[in-house]
Amino acid sequence: MNLLLENELNGILMAVFEKNGLDKKFAFVKVSDRPDLSDFQCNGALALAKIAHKNPREIASLIAEELKKIDFIETISVDGPGFINIKLKNDFIAANTDKMAVDERLGCGEVEDKHKVVLDYGGPNVAKEMHVGHLRSGVIGESIRRIEKFVGNDVIADVHLGDWGTPMGMILAEIIKTDGNLDKVNSYDIAQITEFYKRANIHCKEDESAKESARKITAELQSGNSEYRKAWQHLRDESMKAIKENYEQLDVNFDLWWGESDAHETCGKVVKIAREKGLSEMDNGAEIIRLEESNKPKPPVIMVKSDGAFGYQLTDIATAKMRFDELAAEEIVYFTDSRQSLHFEQVFEVIDKLGIAPNVKLKHIVFGTVNGADGKPFKTRDGGVMNLDTLIEMSKDKVRQSLPKAGEIEGYGEKEIEKLTSQIAVAAIKFQDLKNTINSGYVFELDDFAKFEGKTGPYIQYAVARINSMLRKAKANGLDFGKVILQAPEERALALKLAQIHNVIMRAHNEKEPSIIADYAYNLAQIFSTFYNACPVMSAENGELAASRLTLAKLVRDVLTLMLYLLGIEAPQVMLKAENQG
Numbered sequence: 001m002n003l004l005l006e007n008e009l010n011g012i013l014m015a016v017f018e019k020n021g022l023d024k025k026f027a028f029v030k031v032s033d034r035p036d037l038s039d040f041q042c043n044g045a046l047a048l049a050k051i052a053h054k055n056p057r058e059i060a061s062l063i064a065e066e067l068k069k070i071d072f073i074e075t076i077s078v079d080g081p082g083f084i085n086i087k088l089k090n091d092f093i094a095a096n097t098d099k100m101a102v103d104e105r106l107g108c109g110e111v112e113d114k115h116k117v118v119l120d121y122g123g124p125n126v127a128k129e130m131h132v133g134h135l136r137s138g139v140i141g142e143s144i145r146r147i148e149k150f151v152g153n154d155v156i157a158d159v160h161l162g163d164w165g166t167p168m169g170m171i172l173a174e175i176i177k178t179d180g181n182l183d184k185v186n187s188y189d190i191a192q193i194t195e196f197y198k199r200a201n202i203h204c205k206e207d208e209s210a211k212e213s214a215r216k217i218t219a220e221l222q223s224g225n226s227e228y229r230k231a232w233q234h235l236r237d238e239s240m241k242a243i244k245e246n247y248e249q250l251d252v253n254f255d256l257w258w259g260e261s262d263a264h265e266t267c268g269k270v271v272k273i274a275r276e277k278g279l280s281e282m283d284n285g286a287e288i289i290r291l292e293e294s295n296k297p298k299p300p301v302i303m304v305k306s307d308g309a310f311g312y313q314l315t316d317i318a319t320a321k322m323r324f325d326e327l328a329a330e331e332i333v334y335f336t337d338s339r340q341s342l343h344f345e346q347v348f349e350v351i352d353k354l355g356i357a358p359n360v361k362l363k364h365i366v367f368g369t370v371n372g373a374d375g376k377p378f379k380t381r382d383g384g385v386m387n388l389d390t391l392i393e394m395s396k397d398k399v400r401q402s403l404p405k406a407g408e409i410e411g412y413g414e415k416e417i418e419k420l421t422s423q424i425a426v427a428a429i430k431f432q433d434l435k436n437t438i439n440s441g442y443v444f445e446l447d448d449f450a451k452f453e454g455k456t457g458p459y460i461q462y463a464v465a466r467i468n469s470m471l472r473k474a475k476a477n478g479l480d481f482g483k484v485i486l487q488a489p490e491e492r493a494l495a496l497k498l499a500q501i502h503n504v505i506m507r508a509h510n511e512k513e514p515s516i517i518a519d520y521a522y523n524l525a526q527i528f529s530t531f532y533n534a535c536p537v538m539s540a541e542n543g544e545l546a547a548s549r550l551t552l553a554k555l556v557r558d559v560l561t562l563m564l565y566l567l568g569i570e571a572p573q574v575m576l577k578a579e580n581q582g
Contacts, residue, residue, distance in 0.1 A: 003107030004502040016066040038085035045082040056082030090486040097484045097495045108502045110152030121335040125162035126239035129194045130388040138252040142568040143514040161259035169218030174200035185231040190242040219309040266318035267310045324357040331361040368441030395425040427569045431457030435518040463525040465575040467557035482547025490531040521563035
C-alpha cells in the first residue's frame, strides 16, 4: 500500500489530461513551494503551453475547472503564469493519516521492479587498523543496504576486503627483514601488524630493492607458497577480528566477507576469457587490455603483471563475474571516495568488453572525505590519521559527560548507561555524516556530540524519547488512540508532513542519497516540536481531540524510528539527560 497523497491527485490529473487531449507525462503534482497558499501545485500547464504554443494560464484554467469537481479538494486556484495551486480538505488528509497509523509499513509502498542488488562497501585493507577514512563507506553503505531492503529489493552486502595485493607482500617482506623469518608472525596483533605496514610503506618508497622484494613475495603468495600463505592467513584473521569489532560498534553489517583473495581462482578464468576473445595483449612483459580513449587518456588495465601476479583491477573484474555467476546479481553498487573513479571506469569497461556480467547494472557512488576544522582529512593531534576505535571512544566520552552516572537513576546500572552511551554516540557519528550529501566532504565537529538540539542524531532520538514518555503517561491515565481530527494548523502541517514518507524513501532509494531521509527526519521532528507546544494531549479540550493527538504523536514516533533505522541508528526508549533537564 502506498498512501502518498500525491498519488490520489496524480491519478485524477491523468484522467483530466486524457479527457482534454493533454500529454499525461505532465500530469503530476509536487509539494507546494508556498505552503501558505496551497498544499500541492501542478506546473504542467507551463510545459504544455510551450509545446502547444498556447497561453499557459488558459490551459491551467481548463485543468483547474475540472479539478473543482473533486470533493476532497478544498480550494483550487491558478496563480502567476499558470501554476495550479491545490488545497485539500482536512477530513481527507485526516482519513489518509488514519490509514497510515494502522499500516505496518506506515503508508510506504515498494518498488515495482524488485531485483537482486549487491552492495560493495566497507572495503578496508587487512593488516592495517581501521581509521576515520573508512567511516563514510561503511556508514553510507549500511544506510543504503537498509533502504534497498525496505523498498523490496533482494540485497547482498559484501565488505570486499583488500587482502591479496602488493601490501601483503610488503608486510611479509618487512617482517622477514626485522625477524629474519616468519616464525614469530602468529604472535603479532593488529597494532603490531599495522606498525610493520607503516615501516614497509616507507621502505618501499625509499628503497627500490624493498619494493622488488615485496613484489616477488606477492607473486609467490598468489602462486601458492605454503610458508607465505600460512603467515598471510594469520595477518588476515587478526585483521578480520579487528575489522568486525569496529563495524559491530557502528552497527554496520555484511552478508558476505569476501576478499580479493576469494576471487583469485576466478581471476585466472577471466584472463583465459580475455585471451580467447582476443582482447588482451602483451606489453613489456605484462598482459593488458587496452581501453577506448575519447576525451581523455585512459590507461590500459593490467591483467597480469610482469612478475606473474594478478593486477589490482583484475580482482574487481573477477569479483563482478562471481557476483553474476554465484549470486545472480542484477545490479552492483560500489561505494568509494573519488580517488577510485578512474579505477571503476576501467573496471566497468572491461567487464562490458568481456561480457562476464551481462545486463548487470554497474554503479559507482563517490563520496567526499571526513575533514577536520582546517578542511583537510581529519587527523589526530600528532598529524596521523585517527583510528576508528579512537574516534568512537572520543564520541562516547563526549556523550558520557551529559549522562547520569551508573546507579544514579533506578534501573540504570553500568550496563544500561553504557548501552545508551553507545546508542547516542553512534547516532551522533552517523547522523553527522549522513546529513551531508554523499558527494560532499564535511567537517567533523566533536563538539556537536551529545547535543540534543540542532540538526543532530541525538535531537531526533530525543524527539522519539519524548513521544515515548507521552505515550507512557497517556496509558497510565487511561487515554487511548482515536481517529485523527485536524483543527489546529499545527495538526494539519504535521499530517501533511507525515504523508510525504513514501516519496522521501523512494527518492533516497532512487538517488542513493541517505541525506534525503536525514533532512526529512529533522524537519518532521521540528514540526512535531511546534505541534507539541501548541496542541497539548493530556489537557486537550475534549477526549476525542486528545485521542486524535495521541494517534498523531505515535505515528510521528513510528515514522522517526523508521527514519533512524534506515540511517542505521537506534532509537532509545528514553534519553536520560533530556528527562532530567525536564
